[in-house]
Amino acid sequence: MKRLLLWAPLGLFIVVFGLVASGLVKPGDRAVRSAMVGKPLPALALPALLADKPGVVTAELKGKPRLLNVFASWCIPCIAEAPQLLKLKAAGVEIDAIAIRDTREAVQQFLAQHGDPYTKIGDDKASAAQLALGSSGVPETFVIDRAGRIAYQHIGDIREDDVAMLLRELEKAK
Numbered sequence: 001m002k003r004l005l006l007w008a009p010l011g012l013f014i015v016v017f018g019l020v021a022s023g024l025v026k027p028g029d030r031a032v033r034s035a036m037v038g039k040p041l042p043a044l045a046l047p048a049l050l051a052d053k054p055g056v057v058t059a060e061l062k063g064k065p066r067l068l069n070v071f072a073s074w075c076i077p078c079i080a081e082a083p084q085l086l087k088l089k090a091a092g093v094e095i096d097a098i099a100i101r102d103t104r105e106a107v108q109q110f111l112a113q114h115g116d117p118y119t120k121i122g123d124d125k126a127s128a129a130q131l132a133l134g135s136s137g138v139p140e141t142f143v144i145d146r147a148g149r150i151a152y153q154h155i156g157d158i159r160e161d162d163v164a165m166l167l168r169e170l171e172k173a174k
Contacts, residue, residue: 048120
């Protein structure tokens with residue numbers, strides 16, 4: 001029995017090492033999904049952040065499928081997804097945006113450097129609209145169907161592989 005107890009620490013180490021290794025190889029999904037998917041957009045009335053683009057108002061986000069992108073100029077993944085948003089715009093997708101805790105000057109500089117795919121940009125200084133959408137970070141993108149319901153939520157930056165999938169989600173949202 002004593003010999004068996006001598007091996008117990010090694011056995012415990014192997015079990016802990018296996019759990020840590022499996023967590024590193026296949027991490028769990030820690031994304032916070034919005035409870036708003038499948039529901040109508042919350043009442044948004046965000047003022048325009050830029051002089052040449054209107055703000056975001058819920059009543060104006062109906063009629064045809066569109067993307068609603070939650071972004072910030074200070075967000076590094078938002079820079080990474082900018083080329084994909086431009087591809088979606090080139091494919092005819094209407095993209096509106098909510099700028100989170102940002103400034104007019106910073107957003108203008110961001111759009112000048114990385115391209116401007118947006119039709120509307122609402123100013124969300126206190127993240128109230130972001131929270132109403134059930135968004136937990138930036139960037140996040142929502143597919144809004146023609147009736148103004150949230151049909152799909154994409155968490156994180158849009159990568160090249162995601163463009164075709166988002167186009168399919170927009171097609172389903174018609």
